[in-house]
Amino acid sequence: MSTVLLVHAKGGPPLGHVLSRTAARADVHLLALSALPPSVAASAERLCASVVLPTDAERSDLVSLIVARAQAVGADAVLTFSEYAVVAVAEACEALGLAGAGDAAALARDKRMMRHTWHRHGLPQPAFRPVATQADLHEAVAALTAPLLLKAAWSAGSTAHQIIASPQEADAAWQRSRETMDQSARLGFAELHVAEAAGHFVVEEIVTGDTAGWFDEPGWGDYVSVEGVVTGGVFRPVCVSGRMPTVEPFTERAGITPASLPVDLQDRVVDLARKAVDALGLRDCGTHTEIKLGADGRMWLIETAARFGGAMTVPQIEEVFGLDVVGMLVDHLLGRPVAWPDRVLGPEQARGAAGSLVVLAVDGRGAAWRDRRRWDFRVVREAVALSEGSTLSVVPESSLPDGSIVPVYDPAGGANTMAALCLLSAADARTVLRDFTALVDALPDVLPPAVPAAPRPGPPAGRSRNTTAPSASASPARPRVQPAVPSEGVAV
Incomplete structure (x- = not known):
């Protein structure tokens, strides 16, 4: 049987999904650059021929580490599904003479080089400038x-995004x-190979999106992903996957396939x-x-990644179109024939629809919840009414445990301040969109308060008792401390 070295880091599709599909095609050796999610640790030991968590010293030269481990296990293919390890794995594959993204992987990772490349090819995108200093x-x-x-330039999951409405806001945006980025690095959501990546930025004009000429119903976000x-x-x-509208500044809330x-x-x-x-x-x-997507059929490129979409994009494709794209890619990298679709698949070829929702402490209008709440999927499942035939589940490795306090949403932190990732299956994409809208509206009301309301003094004798609990105190200012995040984030 062929041998695959799978390089794991935070972000990307759920590790449990990736491991099971890869193990069905080859013997898997796991090189874990991030700690394994507790919900996956046991299955990793069962599915993998070996699991190695390198020391910090061993990770100082990541490409050499990957090459050495691949040679030690006799790997016929090396791959990763994490944005943060894409470049290192591509360089390791080049050194090993194995199939991979190639030298161009950095162009699909560094947003400055990506935009320069598209500019040379005359492709539509926002006007931009690379930024390395405050000047x-x-x-x-x-x-x-x-x-x-x-x-x-090297972030994922809308991390460190800042809107600058006037020159006077530039300094504060730069500092934030x-x-x-420093916070994200401490959480493990940072480029693993390019040491100076945290200091690379790009600033670009914000183009005006418009969905009117693209979708027949309201509620869709003004961008899609291929x-x-x-x-x-x-x-x-x-x-092609659709989206719900982003949360300010541009944090992704939900992806829907197709x-x-x-x-x-x-x-x-x-x-x-x-x-x-x-x-x-x-x-x-x-x-x-x-x-x-814009008015009058206009389009602008946002970005391309040299890996599959994160969150639940890959499982959604498998559910809706019956394509195990992880296993198909593994087969291709191992030199086996693969029957990729002859043309892009759409609603006509879909078996229902599926979507993934990032739970953030903001309502449907993007406003912060009025009080703090605790995440509890069991409560959500029982309290929120969905369409007939729709099913909702939670992704444990990308979610906080039930009972955890939902982090205050930090616009600069993006998906780093998520509480959970939910998967919904429904009859069609319109139903997924409708159910997600209902779910977002219901969450701040159905989730239990972070701090139970203090009991009121009893009423005077002879008068009825008021049983209405007072509202919880307002949320504090958005913290600039390390947020509580799931063990695996969602680089979408």
Whole structure:
């Protein structure tokens, strides 16, 4: 049987899903650059031929570590599904002579190089400037048209995003973004190979999205993602996923497979994604390309990743289209024939729909919850009414334990301040969107309070007792301390 070295780090699809699909195709040796989620540790021991957690000293030269471990186990393929390990694994595959994303992996990781590449190819995207210092940021703010978005060039999950509405806000945005990147690194949500990555930023103009000409019903977000794969340098689209509107500044709340796009519009989106991937020159890897939708059919490229989409995108594809894209990619990297779809799959080929929701302490309008709550999936499952035939589950490895206090949402922290990740299956994408909307609206009311209300003094004799509990105290200011996050985040 063939041998695969799987490099695990935070983010990406759930490790349990990835492990089981990979183990069905090959003997798996796991190199864990992040601690294994407790819910997966036992199955990892069962499914893997070996599990190695390297020391900090061993991780100082990550590519050499991966190469040495691959050689020790006789790996026929090396892969990762984490954004933070993509570049290191690609370089290791090059050194080993194995199939991988290739030298272009960094172009699909560093947002500065990505945008420069697309600019040279004349592809539509927001105007931008790379930023390495506070002085660079001031120059960029003067050159571009506000409002602007400052983002870390190597981040994921909308981490360290800051909106700059005027030049006077630049200094505060710069300080907050850098603080957030430091926090993320301590949590393990940071680039693992490029030492100076935390100091790289890009600022870009915020383009105006519009869904009116794209979707037949309201409630959809103004961007989509094209899920696909590159094999031998050839881009093969699999499907298009839709979104709910983001939470300010641009934190993703939910992804839905498939997107409810008409065939002609879906083809236009896929064509732009193909041009974006082709321009980057990727070779053998999964891909995830995000595209902003505008009025009059306009589109702008947001970013492309040299890996499959995070959160539950991969399990959603398997549920809806019956494609085990993890196993298919493993087969391809091992040199086996794989029957990828002849063309992108859409609602017509789907068996229902599925979506993943990131639980954040904000309501449907993006406003912070009025009080603190405790996450309890059992309460949610029993209290929130969904459409007939819809089923809701929680992803344990990407969720806080029941009883945990839901973190205050921090716009700069993005998905770092999530409480849980939920998966919903329904008859169609419209139903997923409707049920998620109902779920988001219900959460701040059905979840138990973080601090039970203090009992009121009893009423005077002869008068009835008021049984209405007082509301909990208002949320404190958003903390700038390390948030409580699940063991595995969602780099989408």
